[in-house]
Amino acid sequence: MKLAGIHHVALIASDYPRSRDFYTRILGLEVVAEHFRAERQSWKLDLRLPDGTGLELFSFPAPPARPSRPEARGLRHLAFRVAALDPAIAHLQAQGVACEPVRVDEFTGRRFTFFADPDDLPLELYESG
Template sequence: MKLAGIHHVAIIASDYARSKRFYVEVLGLEVVAEAYREARGSWKLDLRLADGTQVELFSFPAPPPRVSRPEACGLRHLALRVADLDEAVQHLRAHAVATEPVRVDEYTGGRFTFFADPDGLPLELYEG
């Protein structure tokens, strides 16, 4: 088997409208499709990054919280690539999104920082 890349990442939001605004207006993802799935009482929003990778944003009635701190077993975070980390950090801060101090990966030399989505899902910006 040869994997060609990541097609999408799925995220369940506790407040669909708030998360939709964050991913579309703050992070700038493109809306591909949106549908309300009445049988599930759930919204599904397909979003696309510039490279074609997609994020599926879901709402479900009363989803349980997911442990992310302390570090929990499983998917740790979603890393997004940016060309200019300083510009991206300024953009997030202009939208009242707190970011951690910029760090340098000791193995690759790449610069990165972490921030969180409205539900506290850890997100990373990686320059490169």
């Protein structure tokens, strides 16, 4: 088997309108499709990054919280590649999104920072240069 890349990442939101706004308006992801699934009382929003990678945003009635901290097994965070870190941080901060202090990857020398989505999912911006 030879994997060709990541097709999509799926997230479940506790507050669908708030998360929809965050991922579309603040992060600028493109809306591909949006459907309400009445039988599940659930929204499904298909989003796309510029490189074609998909992000699916779901809502479900009363989803249980998934702890992000302390770090545990499973998905740790979702990282987005940006050409320049400083303008991306400035954009997030202008929208009221707090970012951690910039760090440098000790192996690649690339700069990165972490921030959180409305459900406190750890997100990373990684400067590709």
